[in-house]
Amino acid sequence: MISYAEPESRHCYKSIEMKFFISVLFLFVLFSYAAAYDPLDPNGNVTIKWDIVSWTPDGYVAVVTMNNFQMYRHIMSPGWTLGWTWAKKEVIWSMVGAQTTEQGDCSKFKGNIPHCCKKTPTVVDLLPGVPYNQQFTNCCKGGVLAAWGQDPQSAVSAFQISVGLAGTSNKTVKLPKNFTLLGPGPGYTCGPAKVVPSTTFLTPDRRRKTQALMTWNVTCTYSQFLARKNPNCCVSFSSFYNETITPCPTCACGCQNKNNCVKSDSKFLKMVGLNTPRKDNAPLLQCTHHMCPVRVHWHVKLNYKEYWRVKVSITNFNYRMNYTLWSLVVQHPNLNNVTQVFSFDYKPLVPYESINDTGMFYGMKYYNDLLMEAGPLGNVQSEVLLRKDKDTFTFKQGWAFPRKVYFNGDECMLPPPDTYPFLPNSAHQHLSFTSFTFIAAMFFLFVTFW
Secondary structure (H helix, E strand, O other): OHHHHHHHHHHHHHHHHHHHHHHHHHHHHHHHHHHOOOOOOOOOOEEEEEEEEEEEOOEEEEEEEEEEOOOOOOEOOOOOEEEEEOOOOOEEEEEEOEEEOOOOOOOOOOOOOOOEOOOOOEEEEOOOOOOHHHOOOOOOOOOOEOOOOOOHHHOEEEEEEEEEOOOOOOOOOOOOEEEEEEOOOOOEEEOOOEEEOOOEEEOOOOOOEEEOOEEEEEEEEEOHHHHOOOOOEEEEEEEOOEEEEEOOOOOOOOOOOHHHOEOOOOHHHHOOOOOOOOOOOOOOEEOOOOOOOEEEEEEEEEEOOOEEEEEEEEEEOEOOOOEEOOEEEEEOHHHHHEEEEOOEEEEEEOOOOOOOOEEEEEEOOOOOOEEOOOOOOOEEEEEEEEEOOOOOOOOHHHOOOOOEEEEOOEEOEOOOHHHOOOOOHHHHHHHHOHHHHHHHHHHHHHHHHO
16 A cells, blocks of 8 residues: 555655746746836837947957936936946956946056956946046936937947956957946846947948947846835826815835924924935935825816816925936826827827827926925926817726826826726716707707797
8 A cells, every 4th residue: 555655645746846836937937027027118128238449458448338228217316337247357447438436456456557456346427527538428427317218319328448357359258247237226137248240330420330349238127126115106186077186095105214204394394404315315205194205196177078188296205306307107098189288298108009098298308307305396297188089088987097107117006996086977967968968958948939
């Protein structure tokens, strides 16, 4: 009996073990895929390109270009931080347009001292206003990168690097590995460097093409799950047809800062240096029930015969943070018929050609592209006029409210659908049967006075 039961028990154990392994593998693949995939910007990424432009006696000179191909997610102050691990014992002799945060141990060198001797250098952009001999094309913006969909010309950063103790030909050069990108905090995951066809360059007179000696790319993608545990913004709703205001959910962004928040009427707000950011970027939030740094309010304002109007307001509740080049992405089925946006710039986002239900709002340059710190000036607002689609338009069942809202590339928490401002029956009849009511009234007058 024992001799027959033992193989069967082993088979069952192996079967359970295999099922567990497959389940874990499936979940890992699922979460890995979801973490670095944005359905509203499926092709968004930050691409870092290395172009070797010349060889040196002990290495090479390369131009490193960082392109932010994300449609609505920019890298704000204090800017990007790029890191990697050298494959061999390379050193950085010099840099133009950027610098490493640490020099490392260069004690074995005599005479010329390298700029950095660390095995894992960390590079940051230079600040605006540095001397001309330290500048490079598209450098020196403090690490700030605009979103590609918002300002493509400002979505590029570059610097030049001279590498020593490295290979001096295409066959002997070893690609750096373990790339990391902070923008400015966590959230980005970078893949391995891959050799690609060499980049071509045009001379200033645009009559001659030159070519890089060797080129490799590194692609970094963003995940909100890696960036933070809780959302960074929330959404509230209201409408003209219902007095109820649907607020942000309680503790929508987590209540870990509840004990350190400041009331809107506190004397602490009069202190000098209140708005000065800290090195660790710790927020100082206004006390609210949602405890979010940013709130987006969507108000269904007016209803016309062929149009309807929405008011959008963005409020900052963080006393230590202002938002330059902010962006707001909204997904709503009627955004395929935007007639006019009054105080924001607007750009439709069409990641899938057959669906046009997503749009990006952002501030007008030098007018309201800066969302100030919490306080009387810490808000921006606009109104949007949309043309009705007779086949789909309705105020019933929360149709007038957005499906998704993103602020600065992070998805905001929406209220539960059952709390949306509902349409009263009488209002629904009035809105739906205006034409019928008009015809009936005319018929009554005709019968009365005939």
